[in-house]
Amino acid sequence: MKKIIDILKKYEDKQYASFQIKLIPSEKEIPVIGVRTPALKKIAADLKDDPCVEKFFAELPHKYFDENQLHGFLISQIKDFDTCIKELEKFLPFIDNWATCDQTSPKCFSKNKKALLPFIDKWIKSEHTYTVRFGIGMLMRHFLDEDFKQEYLEKVKSVRSGEYYVRMEVAWYMATALAKQWDASIPIIENHQLDDWTHKKTIQKACESFRVTEEHKKYLQELKSSSFII
Numbered sequence: 001m002k003k004i005i006d007i008l009k010k011y012e013d014k015q016y017a018s019f020q021i022k023l024i025p026s027e028k029e030i031p032v033i034g035v036r037t038p039a040l041k042k043i044a045a046d047l048k049d050d051p052c053v054e055k056f057f058a059e060l061p062h063k064y065f066d067e068n069q070l071h072g073f074l075i076s077q078i079k080d081f082d083t084c085i086k087e088l089e090k091f092l093p094f095i096d097n098w099a100t101c102d103q104t105s106p107k108c109f110s111k112n113k114k115a116l117l118p119f120i121d122k123w124i125k126s127e128h129t130y131t132v133r134f135g136i137g138m139l140m141r142h143f144l145d146e147d148f149k150q151e152y153l154e155k156v157k158s159v160r161s162g163e164y165y166v167r168m169e170v171a172w173y174m175a176t177a178l179a180k181q182w183d184a185s186i187p188i189i190e191n192h193q194l195d196d197w198t199h200k201k202t203i204q205k206a207c208e209s210f211r212v213t214e215e216h217k218k219y220l221q222e223l224k225s226s227s228f229i230i
Contacts, residue, residue, distance in 0.1 A: 001056050007047075008066050011039040020065065024099045033066040037103070040066065044073035057087055061094050068095065072104030081112040085119060092123070095130040098165050102137060113142055124159060132161065133169045140173045144180045153177055157188055160195070171198050175205035178220070179212050189223050200224060 017034025035043075047053055053074055062068050071091055078084040084106045095101050109116050116138065123135030136156055143152050156173050159166065174194065177185035192199055203224050207217045 001052060001059060003052050004047075004056050004067065004070070005033075005064070007043055008033050008035050008064065008070065011035040011043075020099075024065070024097045030065050030068075030096070031063060033064050035066045035069070037069075040069050041073055044070060044077060047074065048077060057090070060090065065097070065100075068097075068100045069103065072100050076104055076106050078106065079108055081108050081115060084108050089119075092131045092134060093128055095134070097130070098133070101130040101133050101165075104134070105137075105141065109138065109142055113147055116142065121155070124155060129161075129163045129165055132159065132163075132166050136166075136169045136173050140169075140176055144173075144176055148181055148184070150184055153181070153184055153188070157193055167195070167198050168201065170194070171201035171205055174198070174202040175209060175212075178202070178206045178216070179209050182216060189220065192223075 011033075013034040013036065015034070016036060017032040020032050020034065056067075057071070057074070062071065072095075075084060075087050075091060078087065088104070088106065091104075095104070120135045120138050123131050123138070126132050126135070136159065139152050139156060143149070156170055159170055161167060161170075174185060174188065178189070188194065189199065189202065194202060203220045206212050206220055212220075
């Protein structure tokens with residue numbers, strides 16, 4: 001939409017755009033205006049009740065990376081769960097990079113966790129890379145603390161993909177689980193139940209985390225090259 005693009009171009013930073021193009025590879029080349037994240041969040045807040053948002057949501061795919069970022073931030077601030085899911089499900093197939101995937105994080109999910117779970121189950125079974133990544137990300141953000149269950153860990157452990165951005169998200173999830181749910185998650189590493197690359201990446205990320213104790217990090221290093229069991 002011209003109105004949205006005109007607003008985005010007011011915050012254009014060509015040097016930042018060049019940086020983003022190198023940092024965020026996507027499935028296809030897409031133009032980047034170069035709007036920084038704080039500005040995108042401000043624009044989303046300013047447009048919150050603007051009638052143009054409904055039309056913007058309907059105009060997929062977008063031309064610019066920055067439009068996709070804004071789309072994710074606009075969805076993230078929708079308060080009604082059903083409306084949020086409706087717009088999110090329309091948008092997920094068009095996400096083609098890790099930044100838009102990871103920065104789309106609806107606030108209403110934290111108050112609707114039970115209703116969210118069936119959608120997460122569907123997303124992690126998707127054939128679309130960033131839909132799977134998004135689903136794993138939602139389990140990591142909302143279900144590794146007081147709402148944690150062993151079955152959620154098993155769901156992520158069972159994800160098998162040749163896609164780098166899915167495997168990396170599995171590793172991030174497992175590393176976070178080691179920080180928050182050590183007793184439940186360490187058997188997966190001890191028994192090498194992840195593929196070899198994800199096993200090693202999980203240990204690397206856990207050892208880089210300030211939330212994992214030095215004692216646990218030392219033990220994980222001992223498991224880094226343990227015999228492969230599946």
